[in-house]
Amino acid sequence: MTVTVITWVVEGTWAACIDATRRLAPDNAGIVLLHVTGGDVSAAAHGAYAGLLGRGPRRDRDPGPRLAELGAASAAELLEAAARALGRPCTTMERRGRVEREVVAAAEGAELLVLARDGDDTRLGPKSLGPASRFVVDHAPCPVLLVWPRETPGTGSIPTPPPHQHPHSHPHPHPPGPGSPR
């Protein structure tokens, strides 16, 4: 039985996911590179044109369909670049819709989902996961490999623990382990 690994390719952060997939996916894994185009950007452009009263239902002027076309082309290019960078046999998959929901749906039946953090990586904490990757991490139907889009911060990034609040605390706090809360 082969293992299916899905790697979610997103603009700006995909290179780290591809690296992790190349290094960590088992040799017999079937790798699927997934990209999802949200409909909201072209819909916003279409809405801006629809809001201009009286300009006519001219498809050649409406930026919505044009953006959808450009988006499809750039998604195809991105997947191609990612497949080249991976340098291992893989298939690509493009989906359209609500991004986080499409990713979860695509991961159904897979053994592993690889994705990158996409939040504020200057302050480590809850915000280092953006809304989309937060949703995917919470709802993914399979194990998730969460990678840093840049160099992984070392344990030196862990702040010194705050002084203990409750009265029966240990007088000499342990050095924080990897599982200690921030």
Add this chain to the structure above:
Amino acid sequence: MLGEVAAEAISVAMLALVLGFAVVRPWGWGEAVVAVPAAILVIAVGAISPHRALVEAERLGPIIGFLAAVLILAQLCQDEGLFRACGDWMARGAAKRPTRLLTRVFIVASVTTAVLSLDATVVLLTPIVFATAARLNARAKPYVYSTTHLANSASLLLPVSNLTNLIAFAASGLSFPRFAGLMLVPWLAAIAVEYVVFRRFFRTDLNVTPAPTQAAGTAGLPVFALIVLVLTLAGFAVTSLAGVNPAWAAAAGAAVLGVRALVRRHTTPAAVWRAAGVPFLAFVLALGIVVTGVTENGLAGALMRVMPSGTTLPALLATAALAAALANVINNLPAVLVLLPLAAATGPGAVLAVLIGTNIGPNLTYAGSLATLLWRRVLREHGQGEPDLAEFTRLGLLTVPAGLVLATVALWAGLKVIGG
């Protein structure tokens, strides 16, 4: 002669029909298909006299000509590659800095909207911005949303920036430089609000460092088109101060670029004709006549009671808020046509406050108005994709009230300093 109640009822029914048709656009028909017969009907039944309709046509005629010239000018600039060059400029130096790309998109979108009107930003610039973001391997959403927002909120500066401005400019009695002088700080204030909100709102997408997949293009700057644009802008000020309609400056700029493009076969007469948007111009004229029927048979009297008068800060704020509300219910074009006669009676300050409301206001609702929004919801937009309405509205709630207040305060201060 028709009784006033019947005349008002017919005019209101026609206006509802015209606006409903313009929102729905059934069977791919243009809006003028219903608007022109509706205007003829309003005159035929005597809701407004032929003479009054003629006066309205004479008022709107030069405005429509001005609009046509600006639309042609923008299209010719596109044909000369101006927006492509803008795309390259936005991409250059922004490769590793998504926030710098946002800054450059803000500059280009604000200037494009101010000089070549919001149509140019929505129709011509938005695809370029998207392509630029894609080329940089950046996430397109913050940048595309910027252009859609700035098409409205950055359209305060010049009379040519928005059709609403052109209509109000003619009624305000202001000169072109004075209009720009009074609107400069409100324009900057509205853009600043958008920038601050966008930086925070899209901080996740803007935090990702793009890695360009393609080298930045090096399309040359269309120097001739740029010079013509700058001269046209100067022409607006000169003609206006000389007592000549600045529409002539726009016409001259469009003529120079147009003849050159035709000689060099960069465009065709048919393409120039299409760029002018003749059905759109007919729609504007017909809408103006129908709205006159509605206002003069009773609506003006009713609105007089809710319309604030005076140019104190609270009165200006109330005027802008009323205009923004009306723009959000139907659309900003009829809102300006309805409110303008009342505001003009108060003075230029009130007219400009109306513009702040009608121009910034539409960002509150997706597609510019509740009427359009509701219809698009009913239709579920075949294949257009769904906007995230909650997100879109949150962005509107963060930018619009703050933009309205700051721009109006800036206008009020400007009126105090340089006078109406």
